[in-house]
Amino acid sequence: MSSWLAFSGCLENRLLSSSPIYRRQLFLIRSLGGYCCRAHMEEGRGVPGVGVSTSQTDAETVIQRITPILDPSRHKGQAGKIAVIGGCREYTGAPYFAAISALKIGADLSHVFCTKDAAPVIKSYSPELIVHPVLEESYSVRDDEKASVSAKVLSEVTKWIERFDCIVIGPGLGRDPFLLGCVSDIMTHARQSNIPTVIDADGLFLVTNNLDLVRGHSLAVLTPNVNEYKRLVEKVLDCEVDDNDASAQLLSLARRIGGVTILRKGKSDLISDGVTVNNVCNYGSPRRCGGQGDILSGSVAVFSSWARQYISATKEADSKSVLNPMVLGSIAGSTLLRRAASLAFEHKKRATLTSDIIEHLGRCLEDISPSK
Amino acid sequence: MSSWLAFSGCLENRLLSSSPIYRRQLFLIRSLGGYCCRAHMEEGRGVPGVGVSTSQTDAETVIQRITPILDPSRHKGQAGKIAVIGGCREYTGAPYFAAISALKIGADLSHVFCTKDAAPVIKSYSPELIVHPVLEESYSVRDDEKASVSAKVLSEVTKWIERFDCIVIGPGLGRDPFLLGCVSDIMTHARQSNIPTVIDADGLFLVTNNLDLVRGHSLAVLTPNVNEYKRLVEKVLDCEVDDNDASAQLLSLARRIGGVTILRKGKSDLISDGVTVNNVCNYGSPRRCGGQGDILSGSVAVFSSWARQYISATKEADSKSVLNPMVLGSIAGSTLLRRAASLAFEHKKRATLTSDIIEHLGRCLEDISPSK
Numbered sequence: 001m002s003s004w005l006a007f008s009g010c011l012e013n014r015l016l017s018s019s020p021i022y023r024r025q026l027f028l029i030r031s032l033g034g035y036c037c038r039a040h041m042e043e044g045r046g047v048p049g050v051g052v053s054t055s056q057t058d059a060e061t062v063i064q065r066i067t068p069i070l071d072p073s074r075h076k077g078q079a080g081k082i083a084v085i086g087g088c089r090e091y092t093g094a095p096y097f098a099a100i101s102a103l104k105i106g107a108d109l110s111h112v113f114c115t116k117d118a119a120p121v122i123k124s125y126s127p128e129l130i131v132h133p134v135l136e137e138s139y140s141v142r143d144d145e146k147a148s149v150s151a152k153v154l155s156e157v158t159k160w161i162e163r164f165d166c167i168v169i170g171p172g173l174g175r176d177p178f179l180l181g182c183v184s185d186i187m188t189h190a191r192q193s194n195i196p197t198v199i200d201a202d203g204l205f206l207v208t209n210n211l212d213l214v215r216g217h218s219l220a221v222l223t224p225n226v227n228e229y230k231r232l233v234e235k236v237l238d239c240e241v242d243d244n245d246a247s248a249q250l251l252s253l254a255r256r257i258g259g260v261t262i263l264r265k266g267k268s269d270l271i272s273d274g275v276t277v278n279n280v281c282n283y284g285s286p287r288r289c290g291g292q293g294d295i296l297s298g299s300v301a302v303f304s305s306w307a308r309q310y311i312s313a314t315k316e317a318d319s320k321s322v323l324n325p326m327v328l329g330s331i332a333g334s335t336l337l338r339r340a341a342s343l344a345f346e347h348k349k350r351a352t353l354t355s356d357i358i359e360h361l362g363r364c365l366e367d368i369s370p371s372k
Numbered sequence: 373m374s375s376w377l378a379f380s381g382c383l384e385n386r387l388l389s390s391s392p393i394y395r396r397q398l399f400l401i402r403s404l405g406g407y408c409c410r411a412h413m414e415e416g417r418g419v420p421g422v423g424v425s426t427s428q429t430d431a432e433t434v435i436q437r438i439t440p441i442l443d444p445s446r447h448k449g450q451a452g453k454i455a456v457i458g459g460c461r462e463y464t465g466a467p468y469f470a471a472i473s474a475l476k477i478g479a480d481l482s483h484v485f486c487t488k489d490a491a492p493v494i495k496s497y498s499p500e501l502i503v504h505p506v507l508e509e510s511y512s513v514r515d516d517e518k519a520s521v522s523a524k525v526l527s528e529v530t531k532w533i534e535r536f537d538c539i540v541i542g543p544g545l546g547r548d549p550f551l552l553g554c555v556s557d558i559m560t561h562a563r564q565s566n567i568p569t570v571i572d573a574d575g576l577f578l579v580t581n582n583l584d585l586v587r588g589h590s591l592a593v594l595t596p597n598v599n600e601y602k603r604l605v606e607k608v609l610d611c612e613v614d615d616n617d618a619s620a621q622l623l624s625l626a627r628r629i630g631g632v633t634i635l636r637k638g639k640s641d642l643i644s645d646g647v648t649v650n651n652v653c654n655y656g657s658p659r660r661c662g663g664q665g666d667i668l669s670g671s672v673a674v675f676s677s678w679a680r681q682y683i684s685a686t687k688e689a690d691s692k693s694v695l696n697p698m699v700l701g702s703i704a705g706s707t708l709l710r711r712a713a714s715l716a717f718e719h720k721k722r723a724t725l726t727s728d729i730i731e732h733l734g735r736c737l738e739d740i741s742p743s744k
Contacts, residue, residue, distance in 0.1 A: 070658035070722065073639055075598055079660060106722040109662045119461075120489075124496040127465030128663065128725050362723020371658075371721045 056282040059335040060368045062328055066307040067106070067369040080107035082301045083160070084168045085183060086201070087114025088137060091172030092121040094201065094294045097354055098171040099129050101298035104361045105336070107305075110298075111164070113157055115179070116140070118172070132156070138178040146178060153182045158189050165305035166196040170203025171294045180206050187213050194219065196304050196326065200297040204228045208235050216258030218273075221304065221326045223263045223297055232262075246270060247277040261326040263300065265293065269334040273324050278331055284338035285345035291354030295361070296337050303336075304329025339364045428654040431707040432740045434700055438679040439478070439741040452479035454673045455532070456540045457555060458573070459486025460509060463544030464493040466573065466666045469726055470543040471501050473670035476733045477708070479677075482670075483536070485529055487551070488512070490544070504528070510550040518550060525554045530561050537677035538568040542575025543666045552578050559585050566591065568676050568698065572669040576600045580607050588630030590645075593672055593698045595635045597665060604634075618642060619649040633698040635672065637665065641706040645696050650703055656710035657717035663726030667733070668709050675708075676701025711736040 068079055082102040087095035095118075099110040111130045112122055119133030134156040141149050161167070167190055169183060183206060190197055196219040199207055204224055207213050208231050214220045224232055233241050233249065236256050242249050247270060254262045255274035264270040268281030307325035340360040344352050440451055454474040459467035467490075471482040483502045484494055491505030506528040513521050533539070539562055541555060555578060562569055568591040571579055576596055579585050580603050586592045596604055605613050605621065608628050614621050619642060626634045627646035636642040640653035679697035712732040716724050 067722075072656075072658045074658070074660060076660040076662060076664075103661065103725055104723045106659075108660045120493050123464050123493040126727075127468045127497050128661070128727065129465065130463065130662070132462055362720060365723070366721045 056335070059280055059282065059331050063303070063332045063335060063365070064369045066303060066310040066328055066332060067365070068306055068309060070371045077108050077163075080166075080302050080305050081109045081111075081164050082107045082166055082168070082298065082305070083111040083113060083164045084171055084298065085113045085135075085157070085186060086169070086171040086173040086203070087112055087118035087122050087131075088135070088172060088174035088176065088179065089115060089117040090174055092118045092125075093291060093354075094172030096122050096125045096129070097291045097294035097358065098168050098200075098298035098301075100126055101295045101358055101361060102302045103128055104358055105299055105302045105365060107302045111160070113160075114172075132160075135179055135182060137174070137176040139176075141178060150178070150182050150185065154185045154189065157186050161186070161190050161195060162193050164195055165308070166198065166301040168198045168200065168297045168301050170199055170201040170206075171297060173202035173206075175202055175205060184210065184213060191217055191220075196301075196308065197221070198223060198297050198301045198304070200293055201228075204232070208232050211236065211257060214257060214260050216260075218259050218324070219326060221261040221263060221300055221330055222257075223265060223293065223300065223330075225265045225293060229264050247272070247279070251277050261324065261330055263296075263330040263334060265296070269330075269338075271327055271330045271334070273327050275324070276327065278327065280331055280334040280338070282335060282338045283342055285341035285352060285357075287341070287345055287350065287352045289353055292337065292341065292357065295340075295354065295357060296333055299333035299336055299361070300326075300329050301333075302329075303332035307332070336361060336364055336368070339368075428707070431652055431654065431703050435675070435704045435707060435737070436741045438675060438682045438700055438704060439737070440678055440681060442743045449480050449535075452538075452674050452677050453481045453483075453536050454479045454538055454540065454670065454677070455483040455485060455536045456543055456670070457485045457507075457529070457558060458541070458543040458545040458575070459484055459490035459494050459503075460507070460544060460546035460548065460551065461487060461489040462546055464490045464497075465663060465726075466544030468494050468497045468501070469663045469666035469730065470540050470572075470670035470673075472498055473667045473730055473733060474540075474674045475500055476730055477671055477674045477737060479674045483532070485532075486544075504532075507551055507554060509546070509548040511548075513550060522550070522554050522557065526557045526561065529558050533558070533562050533567060534565050536567055537680070538570065538673040540570045540572065540669045540673050542571055542573040542578075543669060545574035545578075547574055547577060556582065556585060563589055563592075568673075568680065569593070570595065570669050570673045570676070572665055573600075576604070580604050583608065583629060586629060586632050588632075590631050590696070591698060593633040593635060593676065593702055594629075595637060595665065595669055595672065595702075597637045601636050619644070619651070623649050633696065633702055635668075635702040635706060637668070641702075641710075643699055643702045643706070645699050647696070648699065650699065652703055652706040652710070654707060654710050655714055657713035657724060657729075659713070659717055659722065659724045661725055664709065664713065664729065667712075667726065667729060668705055671705035671708055671733070672698075672701050673705075674701075675704035679704070708733060708736055708740070711740070 084095045084099045095112045095114055099112050102110045113132045113134055114122055115135040115137055116133040119131050123131045134153055136149055136153060169187060198221045200223045230241050236253055250262060250264055250270050250272045254260060254272040259274045261273040268279050271278040304326050307328035311323050311325055341357050343360045344356040348356050456467045456471045467484045467486055471484050474482045485504045485506055486494055487507040487509055488505040491503050495503045506525055508521055541559060570593045572595045602613050608625055622634060622636055622642050622644045626632060626644040631646045633645040640651050643650040676698050679700035683695050683697055713729050715732045716728040720728050
């Protein structure tokens with residue numbers, strides 16, 4: 001048995017290592033080409049933990065494999081159609097960052113569905129985005145019209161939803177109860193239509209309070225930061241975050257929510273779908289300006305849809321049921337963001353802003369996967 | 373008889389090759405200087421087809437001939453006044469791309485006529501454009517005021533229309549029935565005023581459902597993409613798209629609509645006015661980000677108006693009745709967009725966005741036709 005199966009120190013992972021599905025998935029991910037997963041012993045504080053560490057080379061190989069060839073015979077839309085559901089009176093930058101990142105990585109079309117107040121502002125950031133002013137907040141809706149407005153919002157969004165390869169729920173969504181109710185309906189519809197969904201920021205607030213929205217949704221990715229992860233662990237596992245056994249706890253969490261993929265953001269990013277745990281730890285930037293999470297959510301959306309295309313095109317039918325495109329997309333998105341952040345920091349140092357990082361996404365992807 | 377008249381394999385084209393108008397047009401286009409049309413046999417799958425292939429050199433010669441000399445004695449407006457009718461609550465990027473492309477190529481003035489919601493956003497993209505907030509969508513008009521609002525919209529636009537050398541109908545127009553009704557009235561008025569008209573995007577949706585808007589309009593150019601072309605063929609020819617005989621089918625289509633020019637966008641662009649078929653195939657970019665069609669519509673508008681000026685200034689009176697400025701404008705617009713897209717892709721690779729391509733229009737035109 002190779003070393004990457006040699007788990008220890010946690011019942012869940014001993015069980016895991018003996019699971020045929022787990023072994024098969026690790027084998028397939030590794031055979032993606034140079035991509036290898038290794039058992040990673042976290043020996044700090046004398047408490048052994050479990051993780052599957054992804055070297056930079058491994059992660060870059062994932063990016064190379066899933067990034068589609070730029071073929072002149074392809075038509076508009078085939079390299080990805082992404083939508084971001086977010087943007088309200090208060091927040092407009094976040095959905096822009098997520099949507100423009102998707103385009104800069106290589107998606108063909110990027111839409112934003114936001115409130116009426118937010119739309120002109122988001123549109124003005126860039127003519128490249130298609131911005132739909134369709135969401136409503138409580139302050140603009142009378143009680144007696146809530147049911148009809150809610151139905152209208154749902155119909156305005158759902159008439160588009162099946163065109164998208166992936167949607168991102170949450171950047172700049174805010175916490176207005178009426179708006180979140182509408183977004184719950186949108187999420188339910190998207191799930192019924194089998195649309196991959198990345199959930200971040202206020203979308204995680206929504207999901208943490210209503211886990212049924214994502215329970216068992218294998219095409220969902222949650223991207224919590226430290227605080228969002230804490231709330232999720234408390235709600236689902238009914239315990240505190242255990243950094244000494246971070247991978248095992250993340251694995252339990254993903255499993256307990258029925259196999260959603262969780263990308264836990266931190267000094268290194270931990271990714272699990274309840275079957276594998278991957279650790280992306282290439283160096284990013286010490287700068288913590290707001291908005292980097294939005295880049296990540298847009299990036300994961302594009303790469304997940306590319307990974308889905310890649311897997312459905314592979315000849316080995318077996319891999320289709322085992323390789324998880326949301327995990328591959330998360331590894332790729334995390335890796336690219338870190339590399340772009342690192343490059344932006346080299347140039348701008350303490351003055352680095354999120355827009356500077358976005359400007360480096362293209363070059364970083366080109367370095368990893370040249371478009372020829 | 374030279375090879376470029378040696379058609380075969382299609383009744384329509386055998387008839388065509390014997391037409392004196394057709395022979396005269398080909399002779400005049402060729403004599404534009406170095407611009408030569410050649411019979412092009414598509415022998416794939418054993419079904420011979422017909423096309424007239426335009427080499428890059430030929431197309432660039434067209435651009436050189438029709439691009440006006442920059443003469444200090446000329447005054448504002450003489451290098452082209454273009455208007456884009458489009459831009460609604462949902463779409464604001466598309467009319468901006470079309471209008472700013474016209475300016476970047478060399479038009480003197482570029483206007484946008486859009487809805488009241490869209491205007492502030494389009495204005496915010498650039499102070500170079502003149503943006504008129506005059507169109508209305510159903511949601512802002514009561515049923516009992518539709519007739520009066522419609523009349524007001526028409527008068528607001530038509531008081532300007534005769535100043536324009538070419539109008540572009542469609543980028544970001546949307547599909548609101550009331551708005552499309554108003555735009556039908558505008559198109560009818562523009563046609564009566566003999567204003568050249570480029571029709572793209574939702575303008576094609578409008579025209580496909582009401583062919584009388586363009587039937588027999590020799591100064592109209594339709595610029596359909598794959599899906600728009602499919603709908604047009606099904607509606608007009610009552611058959612499927614035949615890629616094995618693409619040129620002959622396009623020729624039939626243009627002829628059936630009474631000699632409008634059709635620029636069929638694809639891996640190579642096919643252009644026909646029912647008399648000739650031209651194929652522009654210089655290499656562009658494999659990137660298929662949304663918005664490139666808007667650049668094309670703005671470009672064709674400028675070049676068509678320049679071609680019209682060029683033809684009316686030629687001494688040979690005969691050429692005025694035979695050379696089609698809309699065909700020359702389409703060849704020039706398609707060629708320039710492809711070259712700019714290629715150059716933008718060299719720099720930005722997969723991260724190339726429509727704005728990057730627009731930034732290369734000027735330099736590409738300068739390379740082809742130096743302003744001295």
